[in-house]
Amino acid sequence: GTIVTTEEEIMETAVVSGVAYSKSEAKITVVKVPDRPGIAAKIFKPLSEANIVVDVIVQNVSVTGFTDLTFTVGRTDYKKAMLITEKAAKEVGAERVVGDDKIAKVSIVGMAMRSHSGVATKVFETLAAEGINILGISTSEIKISVLIEEKYTELAVRVLHAAFGLGNPA
Template identity: 60%
Template structure:
C-alpha cells in the first residue's frame, strides 16, 4: 500500500475538469461581524440552492466583500434572496455574473508538490485568461474564469501538465 501511495503522489495532476453551469454572486461592503455569513446563506440553503465556492476578502474598515458561486439555474432566485438580505445587513450592493465557468486540476500528488497551483495560474495567464476566484484542497485547485475561455483553459491546462501526451505527463 505504501508503494502504491508513493507512485500515486508522483503524478501531480491526473485530470482537468470544468463546469459551465455556474454563476457568481458578489455582495459588496458587507459588515464584518459575527453572524453575517449565516444571515446571507441561510435563505439560500433553505431554498435548496447549492453553493459551491465561497470567498470572503480581508476586512477593511469593518467591511468586506463576499463572493460565491451557485448553479446558473438558481442564479435569479439567489440574486433575489441575497438582495433582500443585503439591505437588512447594510451591505452596499449585490453584483451577479452568469457568464462564468470553473476549471479544476485534480491529482493526489498535488499535496506533496509545491508550485502546482502557480503552474496552473501561469498557464492561464499566458493565454490572457483572468482568474476571478480560486479554491484549493489537498487534491484539487479550481479557478472561476469567464465562460467564453473554458475550452481554451482546459486545453492549455492539459498541455501544461502533460495530459495531452502520456510520455511527458507531469514533467
C-alpha cells in the same frame, strides 16, 4: 516486473491526474459586508432554505470593518439566488450585490496537491499566458478550481492539459 524509483519521482508525475470543468456556473458578490460574527450565516441561510446549492465561497480580508463575500451557484438558480441575496444583503447592511451568470469553473484534480509547491502557480501562469483572467480561486487537498469567463473554458482546459502533460482533452 517491478520498477524501483525514488518517491519524489512517483509523486511528481502523479500530482495532477485530470482537468474538469463546469460551464453552468454563476457568481454572486456581496460588496462591503459588515465584518461581524453571524453575517455570513444570515446571507447563506435564506439560500439554503430555498434549496440553492452554494459551491465556491471566497471572503476577502477585512481592512476597514467591511469585507466582500463571493460565491457561486448553478446558473439555473442564478436569478432566484440574486433576489434572495439582495434581500439578505440589505438586511445585514451590505452596500450592494453584483453578479455574473457567464462563469465557468475549471479544476485540476489530483492527489496531495497542497503538499506540492508550484502546482497552483503553474495553473495561474498557464492561464495568464493565454490572457485568461481568474475571477476566483478555491483549493482543497485534491483540487484547485478557478472561476473564469465562460468563453475561455475550452482554451483553459486545453492549455492546462498540455501544461500538466495530460494529453489531449476528450
